[in-house]
Amino acid sequence: MATGKKIPTIESKALSIAIKRAMATRGIKGPALAAKSGVPYSTLRKIFDLNTVADYEQLHRIADALKMPLSQIITDADELSKDPEVISDFETSHENIDIDKWADRIRTEDSIKTR
Helix, strand or coil, X not given: XXXXXXXXXXXXXXXXXXXXXXXXXXXXXXXXXXXHHCCCHHHHHHHHCCCCCCCHHHHHHHHHHCCCCHHHHHHHHHHHCCCHHHHHHHHHHHCCCCXXXXXXXXXXXXXXXXX
């Protein structure tokens, strides 16, 4: 069963930044975006913290709530994923991650959810 959890990538980091930038330019905070989009605030936090990945429906609802085309968010994220500063920040923040330990934690969380 898919859980939406994944190993963070530069693309997921860039998407998170693109959404945050769109929020900032529109003066919308996380709780307001959650209310307008119908995407739970806890899910938005997980997307921003790179603990999950947004699916297409969530991204579409976020874009609608921000009153912008989803393609604009995706284009911004694509450009950000190639930005040397974003790449450097991402690599620095993830260079000491123990992937095996992280995967074990996800498996444990998933087993608790399925009980």
